[in-house]
Amino acid sequence: MRVFIPRDAAALAVGADRVAAAIVSEAQARGVALEIVRTGSRGMFWLEPLVEVETPGGRMGYGKVGVRDVPGLFDADFQSGGWHEKSTGMVEKIPFFAKQDRLTFARCGVIDPLDLDAYRALGGYDGLARALQLGAAQTVAEVKASGLRGRGGAGFPTGIKWETVRTAVAAQKYIVCNADEGDSGTFADRMLMEGDPFTLIEGMTIAAAAVGATRGYIYVRSEYPHAIRTMNDAIAIACRAGLLGRAVMGSAYDFELEVRVGAGAYVCGEETALLESLEGKRGQVRAKPPIPALAGLFGKPTVVNNLVSFATIPFILEKGAAAYADYGMGRSRGTMPVQIAGNVKHGGLFEVAFGITLGELVNEIGGGSATGRPVRAVQAGGPLGAYFPPALFDTPYDYEAFAARDGLIGHGGLVVFDDSVDMAKMARFAMAFCAHESCGKCTPCRIGSTRGVEVIDKIVAGHAAEENIALVKDLCETMKFGSLCALGGFTPYPVLSALHHFPEDFAPAAIPAAAQ
Amino acid sequence: MPHIWDSLAAEDIITAREALEGPMLPILHAMQAHFGCIPEEAIRLIATRLNLTRAEVHGVVSFYHDFRRAPAGRHVLKLCRAEACQSMGSEANAAHLLHRLGLGWGETTPDGRLTVEAVYCLGLCACAPNAMLDGEVHGRLDAGALESLAMEVL
Numbered sequence: 001m002r003v004f005i006p007r008d009a010a011a012l013a014v015g016a017d018r019v020a021a022a023i024v025s026e027a028q029a030r031g032v033a034l035e036i037v038r039t040g041s042r043g044m045f046w047l048e049p050l051v052e053v054e055t056p057g058g059r060m061g062y063g064k065v066g067v068r069d070v071p072g073l074f075d076a077d078f079q080s081g082g083w084h085e086k087s088t089g090m091v092e093k094i095p096f097f098a099k100q101d102r103l104t105f106a107r108c109g110v111i112d113p114l115d116l117d118a119y120r121a122l123g124g125y126d127g128l129a130r131a132l133q134l135g136a137a138q139t140v141a142e143v144k145a146s147g148l149r150g151r152g153g154a155g156f157p158t159g160i161k162w163e164t165v166r167t168a169v170a171a172q173k174y175i176v177c178n179a180d181e182g183d184s185g186t187f188a189d190r191m192l193m194e195g196d197p198f199t200l201i202e203g204m205t206i207a208a209a210a211v212g213a214t215r216g217y218i219y220v221r222s223e224y225p226h227a228i229r230t231m232n233d234a235i236a237i238a239c240r241a242g243l244l245g246r247a248v249m250g251s252a253y254d255f256e257l258e259v260r261v262g263a264g265a266y267v268c269g270e271e272t273a274l275l276e277s278l279e280g281k282r283g284q285v286r287a288k289p290p291i292p293a294l295a296g297l298f299g300k301p302t303v304v305n306n307l308v309s310f311a312t313i314p315f316i317l318e319k320g321a322a323a324y325a326d327y328g329m330g331r332s333r334g335t336m337p338v339q340i341a342g343n344v345k346h347g348g349l350f351e352v353a354f355g356i357t358l359g360e361l362v363n364e365i366g367g368g369s370a371t372g373r374p375v376r377a378v379q380a381g382g383p384l385g386a387y388f389p390p391a392l393f394d395t396p397y398d399y400e401a402f403a404a405r406d407g408l409i410g411h412g413g414l415v416v417f418d419d420s421v422d423m424a425k426m427a428r429f430a431m432a433f434c435a436h437e438s439c440g441k442c443t444p445c446r447i448g449s450t451r452g453v454e455v456i457d458k459i460v461a462g463h464a465a466e467e468n469i470a471l472v473k474d475l476c477e478t479m480k481f482g483s484l485c486a487l488g489g490f491t492p493y494p495v496l497s498a499l500h501h502f503p504e505d506f507a508p509a510a511i512p513a514a515a516q
Numbered sequence: 517m518p519h520i521w522d523s524l525a526a527e528d529i530i531t532a533r534e535a536l537e538g539p540m541l542p543i544l545h546a547m548q549a550h551f552g553c554i555p556e557e558a559i560r561l562i563a564t565r566l567n568l569t570r571a572e573v574h575g576v577v578s579f580y581h582d583f584r585r586a587p588a589g590r591h592v593l594k595l596c597r598a599e600a601c602q603s604m605g606s607e608a609n610a611a612h613l614l615h616r617l618g619l620g621w622g623e624t625t626p627d628g629r630l631t632v633e634a635v636y637c638l639g640l641c642a643c644a645p646n647a648m649l650d651g652e653v654h655g656r657l658d659a660g661a662l663e664s665l666a667m668e669v670l
């Protein structure tokens with residue numbers, strides 16, 4: 001019998017290793033033969049550690065298992081799918097899972113992330129095989145036709161970026177994966193690296209063949225040690241199998257891939273700062289133009305894509321552009337792995353076609369707040385994203401629809417807050433975070449963020465509140481239009497949305513109520 | 517524990533990585549793993565070997581939050597202070613723990629056993645609040661669980 005237990009960092013954080021060890025020793029004591037398979041996570045984090053057992057009817061789940069539950073699970077004959085109070089039923093029938101469109105994350109949580117045969121058995125490397133058959137120009141055309149847009153947040157069409165690099169003339173080109181996933185409330189990159197790393201390797205290899213690049217780097221933040229280990233192991237396995245290195249899959253293409261580790265700088269998630277960091281410099285933002293597609297890493301043409309963008313490429317090449325573009329709405333085609341986090345009952349990764357509303361995601365899928373109190377605000381798109389009040393929960397999940405409401409979907413994170421949140425404090429935090437992480441190159445971000453903290457403090461203290469609110473709005477305008485990159489340019493989103501939707505929290509009278 | 521400078525080990529760290537494209541960060545990470553921090557001697561050596569000025573190397577070291585100029589305590593507890601953890605009460609839990617230990621952010625207990633630092637997101641945001649103790653991750657940490665975690669190493 002096969003028992004599946006996640007090795008995803010979030011599962012480990014709530015005791016998955018201890019549960020796995022307890023199951024192994026209990027099985028030995030009882031003389032039960034079990035095969036333990038360590039997988040990535042399905043992304044239903046409120047159920048972690050989620051133990052799954054293979055049965056003829058599919059995988060049976062046991063959620064939120066603790067070490068103390070283990071003897072009871074054996075008593076209940078869980079290894080044959082027996083009923084226990086921790087039973088979740090068939091895992092793929094859990095509504096949170098059944099309602100998803102798992103394209104990019106199809107294998108995540110299902111297979112041992114380092115089992116190349118399991119990866120291939122579920123369609124792995126069929127995308128690269130087809131890309132090699134199509135040739136470079138056709139591969140890029142396919143990516144363009146899929147409508148895929150950059151999943152890091154900017155939403156730039158991936159195919160157009162690739163075309164620019166493909167047609168650039170240079171002796172050396174690079175593929176760079178941005179896995180510097182620093183936004184609070186996001187974990188899609190981490191989950192994929194820990195749960196299905198070959199998908200990323202395959203996607204980057206397809207990109208390399210399509211644009212004529214021979215070297216690639218995955219820039220992973222240092223806060224993700226488990227992802228770094230899994231990614232390095234997967235690269236070594238792919239090299240041994242002839243899927244990286246010289247003559248990839250027996251083709252004419254060579255592709256060397258390496259993991260590089262960041263050093264705790266949020267701004268390195270900005271693509272030009274990331275390139276500077278890879279080159280071994282301070283992670284300072286570059287002015288554009290020139291764009292990285294023409295003058296990127298070491299001045300060479302470079303594809304810089306977010307991890308989720310690369311990981312979506314194998315599906316597009318395997319099933320065809322139309323299969324992907326069939327999902328979604330308007331100019332937002334395909335699916336987005338939405339990450340529902342914070343004060344929410346059912347937090348996790350929910351991959352779904354664009355078009356679902358924010359309210360459905362928070363209330364129906366997420367089940368409302370974890371504390372059971374009313375939801376008051378949702379920050380969409382990380383620390384640089386706007387706070388949405390429930391009054392805007394009808395907003396469809398779509399790049400343009402969010403922009404029309406002065407927000408952004410960013411890398412797909414949603415952080416839910418209940419009614420105990422103090423929005424003036426959150427606005428102040430946005431400015432303080434920008435000050436902490438500013439690379440220092442441009443003045444609006446470097447100085448503006450510090451002045452922002454000071455002015456918000458004055459407002460909350462009741463010093464000339466009206467003038468200072470006008471001042472903060474003016475400062476936000478300057479930061480928005482005067483900053484070099486999204487750090488200074490988007491910090492105004494959380495600040496202005498907090499001011500606009502929750503003005504009562506900025507009134508001096510709010511102080512006693514907010515002091516919890 | 518104070519670092520003991522070992523120039524042969526430092527030379528080896530550089531030699532193993534100098535052929536990389538952009539070797540600076542891999543070298544600095546390896547130096548810190550070996551010495552517990554980036555000693556002044558390392559900055560001089562890296563500058564010489566990579567043909568850079570000391571100011572340039574210093575500029576890189578001081579830019580990144582990860583690199584330390586002095587070693588941390590024997591154990592390092594990183595508490596997440598980002599929004600998702602805040603939504604689950606991380607700030608109050610952290611304040612409680614720091615008060616109990618008599619520490620501020622980034623400080624080390626007088627016996628050198630524990631350093632408590634801020635981190636901005638560990639990517640475990642659906643199991644908030646989170647912390648990392650010596651590289652091991654911990655989720656769903658209420659004030660009590662956080663305190664017992666810290667007590668494990670004190």
